[in-house]
Amino acid sequence: MTPALELRGIDKSFGPVQVLHDVAFSAYAGEVTALVGDNGAGKSTLVKCVGGIHPIDSGEYFFDGRPVRIGSPRDAAELGIEIVYQDLALCDNLDIVQNMFLGREHRRGIVLDEDTMEAMAAKTLESLSVRTVKSIRQLVASLSGGQRQTVAIAKAVLWNSKVVILDEPTAALGVAQTAQVLELVRRLADQGLAVVLISHNMNDVFAVSDRIATLYLGRMAAQVKTSDVTHAQVVELITSGRSGDLGLTNGATV
Amino acid sequence: MTATISPKRVSEAPSIRSNVRGYAERVRGGDMGALPAVFGLVVLCTIFAILRPSFLTAGNFANLFTQGAAVTVIAMGLVFVLLLGEIDLSAGFASGVCAAVLAILLSSQGLPWYVAVGAAILTGVVIGTGIGSIVAKLGIPSFVVTLAAFLAFQGLVLLLVKGGTIIAIRDETILAIANKNLPPALGWILLAVGVAGYAGLQLLRARKRAARELTADPVSLIAVRVGALALLGGLAVYFLNIERSRNAAVVSLAGVPLVVPIIVVLLLVLTFVLRRTAYGRHLYAVGGNVEAARRAGINVDRMKISAFVICSSMAAIGGVIAASRASSVDPNTGGSNVLLYAVGAAVIGGTSLFGGKGRVLDAILGGAVVAVIENGMGLMGYSSGVKFIVTGSVLLLAAVVDALSRKRAAATGLR
Numbered sequence A: 001m002t003p004a005l006e007l008r009g010i011d012k013s014f015g016p017v018q019v020l021h022d023v024a025f026s027a028y029a030g031e032v033t034a035l036v037g038d039n040g041a042g043k044s045t046l047v048k049c050v051g052g053i054h055p056i057d058s059g060e061y062f063f064d065g066r067p068v069r070i071g072s073p074r075d076a077a078e079l080g081i082e083i084v085y086q087d088l089a090l091c092d093n094l095d096i097v098q099n100m101f102l103g104r105e106h107r108r109g110i111v112l113d114e115d116t117m118e119a120m121a122a123k124t125l126e127s128l129s130v131r132t133v134k135s136i137r138q139l140v141a142s143l144s145g146g147q148r149q150t151v152a153i154a155k156a157v158l159w160n161s162k163v164v165i166l167d168e169p170t171a172a173l174g175v176a177q178t179a180q181v182l183e184l185v186r187r188l189a190d191q192g193l194a195v196v197l198i199s200h201n202m203n204d205v206f207a208v209s210d211r212i213a214t215l216y217l218g219r220m221a222a223q224v225k226t227s228d229v230t231h232a233q234v235v236e237l238i239t240s241g242r243s244g245d246l247g248l249t250n251g252a253t254v
Numbered sequence B: 001m002t003a004t005i006s007p008k009r010v011s012e013a014p015s016i017r018s019n020v021r022g023y024a025e026r027v028r029g030g031d032m033g034a035l036p037a038v039f040g041l042v043v044l045c046t047i048f049a050i051l052r053p054s055f056l057t058a059g060n061f062a063n064l065f066t067q068g069a070a071v072t073v074i075a076m077g078l079v080f081v082l083l084l085g086e087i088d089l090s091a092g093f094a095s096g097v098c099a100a101v102l103a104i105l106l107s108s109q110g111l112p113w114y115v116a117v118g119a120a121i122l123t124g125v126v127i128g129t130g131i132g133s134i135v136a137k138l139g140i141p142s143f144v145v146t147l148a149a150f151l152a153f154q155g156l157v158l159l160l161v162k163g164g165t166i167i168a169i170r171d172e173t174i175l176a177i178a179n180k181n182l183p184p185a186l187g188w189i190l191l192a193v194g195v196a197g198y199a200g201l202q203l204l205r206a207r208k209r210a211a212r213e214l215t216a217d218p219v220s221l222i223a224v225r226v227g228a229l230a231l232l233g234g235l236a237v238y239f240l241n242i243e244r245s246r247n248a249a250v251v252s253l254a255g256v257p258l259v260v261p262i263i264v265v266l267l268l269v270l271t272f273v274l275r276r277t278a279y280g281r282h283l284y285a286v287g288g289n290v291e292a293a294r295r296a297g298i299n300v301d302r303m304k305i306s307a308f309v310i311c312s313s314m315a316a317i318g319g320v321i322a323a324s325r326a327s328s329v330d331p332n333t334g335g336s337n338v339l340l341y342a343v344g345a346a347v348i349g350g351t352s353l354f355g356g357k358g359r360v361l362d363a364i365l366g367g368a369v370v371a372v373i374e375n376g377m378g379l380m381g382y383s384s385g386v387k388f389i390v391t392g393s394v395l396l397l398a399a400v401v402d403a404l405s406r407k408r409a410a411a412t413g414l415r
């Protein structure tokens, strides 16, 4: 199977600090790929490279098997790659619809087509069976953490996207809201999207993921099927970069 | 989480009551909007009307408009810069520079008025492009850049008017802007067209939304809005159409001052840009969360530059109005209190100094507050010193309201 998204040999430095070393990573349609690693391992940086926020120093980027160049967030969005960032990046002073369409507003002539956007936003939220808010014209400032996460995810799937990447979507959520978001993540994959989930919580990872990729100090320690590994092995990979014959010493990134 | 309602099934159809409740909720949540300005306006007008009956005369009412017009127009432009969380301290003297350009082209070059006005606005565009580019590309705080420009433009005005001479303006058209009135009948006609147009647009919008099963405003609510507009507009036109001349047989002085339709047109155009175009939406986004805007593919630098261009262009129009009202341009045109009054007008009206919140209409409401203070205290015989102190205090009060409502919004926002 061709991965929807594939990276090979990605290097990324900020000034003198090299954050990513020769990273390979794949995500497949219809699957949830968990991206794990300790704080500072480079997960967010890798995601930002995928999303065109940071240019990569070197390496190859394939989308649906084709080599592509990503120079800006627009390029990534045009391919159908959507990222829900750790800090969500929603505008508190705009409402839900305005946030979902930010930068890609529908218009008729030069006039915003509010009605179409509102209808589409409502439809998307409904298709995700999102249990949500009083009004989609509510300001994002007035939403709870889980609701904000939901809006950010709905924004990402509004665009017939093919790859959706979620950077620690449950980190700030309570138990019930986490369950809801994970359910939503699984549903996205079941709808045929390639989903990448960054998480620190092993229970979450094992609950929803099909594959697990482990970053260790900016290197890809291993990318394995979730069914092939145990909790303990993944924790070992995260903390030491290796576990048995998995990991960095033999360089195998399955 | 709050209610578990799917977005399609709307909790309740909007009614007048639900709108009032929604408004009350927003105010309690810290979003005061134009409330302080409207409240201040009512209080100030009541006080001045009681203390100085001459405040309420038709002549003085008309005076308020021409007095406040230039500052209000500059404030309307400042809203765009303030929306981004930036400031333009040079807007006052930028209006002076543009007015000087206008005066020179009219008097010494003898060019027609439209060429001179075009050149003045072009000067504003150039100024805005310069300031905006420095702020956006070099990342210097706009406070510093425009403070430098403030001083430089003050010098530029001095140089342009040759070290303190006064350039008189004799062009009939330019003089008419701040000194002539609409024929009384035309005032009524324009009001009727405006109210009918507003009602038509609102009804059309409601019909379209209802057809798509989106929540639409009920006719009763639209009727209230249209009625309020017609009532306020009607009262204003009625008072402005009263004969103000002491000697009407010699020269009649009645009708809506020309600056009023000019400001209304600017209000409509700028409000359309802010509320109905993607550009306006992106301005709010940049002001609300720069990083989110950048990730949404919005060119933040270009937004910044364009906001300064709009601000300086509006300052140019303000300068033209000021020149018309004074019938001349001198080294102090756009100087002394103009900038602070303009910033005050925007902030008093409810535009946030923190960015992301504000409307062009706010600048007009705030401009009215500033004009009433200036006018009323003048009638009471207070000196400029007292007027400055009072206006300064009102500006500070508005900034305090802004900061407190922001705090309150952060506290009640359920995050």
Ligand SMILES: Nc1ncnc2c1ncn2[C@@H]1O[C@H](COP(=O)(O)OP(=O)(O)O)[C@@H](O)[C@H]1O
Pocket: A014, A017, A019, A037, A038, A039, A040, A041, A042, A043, A044, A045, A046
């Ligand atoms: N813009 C940046 N400039 C410099 N260093 C950065 C930048 N972004 C991330 N880093 C560094 O890169 C490393 C990886 O960070 P990050 O990708 O955020 O890790 P993770 O998301 O896995 O916790 C950290 O050491 C961090 O300090």
Ligand SMILES: [Mg+2]
Pocket: A043, A044, A045, A086, A167
């Ligand atoms: Mg991170």
